[in-house]
Amino acid sequence: MFDLAVLLDATSGRVAHGAARGPIVFRAGAFDSRRVTEDSLFFALRGDRDGHDFVADALARGARGAVVSRIPEGMPDDALLILVPDPLIALRDLATAIRDRAPIPAVGITGSVGKTTTKEATAAALGARYRVLRSPASFNNEIGVPITFLSQEPSHEVAVVEMGFYVPGEIADLCRLVRPRVGVVTAVPDKPVHFARTPSVDAIARGKAELIEALPADGTALLNADDPRVREMATRTQANVVLFGTSDDAALRARDVVSDGLDGVRFTAQFRGEHAIVRFPLPGAHLVTSALAAIGAAVALDVPLDEAAIGVGTLERPAHRMSVRRAGELTVIDDAYNASPVAVAAALRLLGTQKGRRVAVLGDMLELGALASDAHREVGTIAARTADIFVGVGELTGIAVNDARRAGLAEAYAAMDNAEALVILRRLLRPGDVVLVKGSRALRMEEIVDAILASPAAS
Numbered sequence: 001m002f003d004l005a006v007l008l009d010a011t012s013g014r015v016a017h018g019a020a021r022g023p024i025v026f027r028a029g030a031f032d033s034r035r036v037t038e039d040s041l042f043f044a045l046r047g048d049r050d051g052h053d054f055v056a057d058a059l060a061r062g063a064r065g066a067v068v069s070r071i072p073e074g075m076p077d078d079a080l081l082i083l084v085p086d087p088l089i090a091l092r093d094l095a096t097a098i099r100d101r102a103p104i105p106a107v108g109i110t111g112s113v114g115k116t117t118t119k120e121a122t123a124a125a126l127g128a129r130y131r132v133l134r135s136p137a138s139f140n141n142e143i144g145v146p147i148t149f150l151s152q153e154p155s156h157e158v159a160v161v162e163m164g165f166y167v168p169g170e171i172a173d174l175c176r177l178v179r180p181r182v183g184v185v186t187a188v189p190d191k192p193v194h195f196a197r198t199p200s201v202d203a204i205a206r207g208k209a210e211l212i213e214a215l216p217a218d219g220t221a222l223l224n225a226d227d228p229r230v231r232e233m234a235t236r237t238q239a240n241v242v243l244f245g246t247s248d249d250a251a252l253r254a255r256d257v258v259s260d261g262l263d264g265v266r267f268t269a270q271f272r273g274e275h276a277i278v279r280f281p282l283p284g285a286h287l288v289t290s291a292l293a294a295i296g297a298a299v300a301l302d303v304p305l306d307e308a309a310i311g312v313g314t315l316e317r318p319a320h321r322m323s324v325r326r327a328g329e330l331t332v333i334d335d336a337y338n339a340s341p342v343a344v345a346a347a348l349r350l351l352g353t354q355k356g357r358r359v360a361v362l363g364d365m366l367e368l369g370a371l372a373s374d375a376h377r378e379v380g381t382i383a384a385r386t387a388d389i390f391v392g393v394g395e396l397t398g399i400a401v402n403d404a405r406r407a408g409l410a411e412a413y414a415a416m417d418n419a420e421a422l423v424i425l426r427r428l429l430r431p432g433d434v435v436l437v438k439g440s441r442a443l444r445m446e447e448i449v450d451a452i453l454a455s456p457a458a459s
Contacts, residue, residue, distance in 0.1 A: 001154070003023060004023075006097060011067070011084050011089075013067065015082060018080035020080065026064055028041070028147075029042075029094075029146075030147070042058035042065070055068065055081070056074065056075065067091070068087065069086060091150075092146050095145075102154065104157055107159070107161070107180060107181070107183075109160065113189060114343075115162045115186060116137075117282065117287060117321055119135060119162045120315055121280075121290050122298070124294065126308075131155050133149075133158070133159040134160040135148045135162045140164035158301060160297075161178050163175075165210075170210075180211065183237075184222045185211065185221075185222070186227075188208055188230055205230075208230075216239065217238045217239065219240070221241045224244060226246055226289065231243065242296055253292075254292055261353065265287065266280070271299065276306045276308075278291055283324065283350055284346055286343075319446075320334050322347075327454070330435065332437060336439060337441060339363065341368070348360060348379070348383055348386045348436070359390075359434065361436065362379065363394050363397060363443040364393070364397050365397075367440070376397060376399040376400040379397075380392075380407065381404070383412070389411040390404050391421050393416075402414075437449050
């Protein structure tokens with residue numbers, strides 16, 4: 001939340017079109033015209049598309065103004081346009097100014113898997129005591145992180161920010177804006193997502209460790225004790241290190257883990273002689289570490305352990321992330337947002353525990369580079385053990401389908417796209433089925449979820 005004066009001062013921009021009549025307050029920022037909210041500020045960024053081509057659409061959807069490097073043609077007379085040399089630099093400068101004005105403590109979260117779930121869980125745990133600003137969706141890069149701070153209001157007391165890694169130095173740069181007091185690293189598995197963009201898994205681990213290296217001496221580094229690469233980061237920070245997980249030497253430890261099926265998991269969290277019962281509403285034992293990390297971050301910012309445990313239990317299931325959706329007698333485990341080898345294997349193991357006919361609908365795991373073939377073969381083998389029916393969507397997942405057939409799964413089908421997968425599913429699905437849907441973001445497999453929930457089998 002900021003006004004026009006703050007915007008102009010931070011960016012050295014000028015009003016180049018439209019008149020600034022009276023006080024103008026912006027409540028958020030946006031770079032995608034489809035995500036514009038009322039009273040937001042649109043940034044015309046250049047990427048795969050030129051944001052200047054969408055300024056008119058953003059204004060029509062409720063944006064109060066736009067930051068541009070040129071004036072698009074055909075603008076209405078009252079369209080407020082702020083001219084700057086580079087809208088991306090202006091976005092960062094504005095976020096920095098807002099951060100300087102109200103430097104609330106921040107939790108930074110990174111890792112190759114589980115970032116968004118951990119971010120949402122951390123916001124819930126901190127919400128037991130504070131008003132929390134958090135990254136929307138997976139806004140975790142040089143655009144999404146600054147956009148997060150443009151929504152900061154005077155009542156916000158703490159920020160929770162997800163940070164992604166693509167090139168060395170990226171997280172270190174984001175930390176100069178976020179200024180985290182608490183840093184969480186979830187996991188860096190042997191087959192991480194986005195492997196194709198980096199030279200090695202060790203390079204990914206070094207990039208993730210930039211968060212831990214940026215913490216102040218009186219900060220807290222929360223490291224996954226169950227992940228060897230993350231555990232080794234303890235030597236790379238001046239902050240207080242807290243290991244979390246199920247390992248015997250974890251300072252923040254989960255014990256007596258019990259699965260409640262699709263309703264979530266229960267466990268006891270132990271930390272420094274205290275313990276609390278945790279009821280985490282997302283299914284899958286693999287998500288216990290996300291809940292633990294969230295509790296640890298809250299405790300590091302002075303939330304009592306028992307309050308943090310209650311708070312994390314109030315988490316609303318994020319869209320398309322282990323969200324259980326039911327229609328009639330059909331149950332869908334909607335985990336369509338993204339996919340990595342570790343996450344797909346965990347989701348399949350959960351499917352394997354379910355009663356009824358188990359249907360796995362899996363899409364390609366993209367950006368794995370040289371790991372892609374072996375990773376998809378492993379998925380096929382696991383699917384043969386955990387599913388009664390396997391529908392693979394995409395060219396790479398065809399490899400998994402072939403391996404599932406070789407492993408003895410008779411009902412394994414390959415589809416090139418979502419439309420073909422739906423033709424197959426409409427023929428196969430029947431009431432009582434439990435369906436897992438998961439794939440990389442680019443495949444938009446939530447379209448399959450919506451379609452099968454509207455199918456006759458769901459009636």
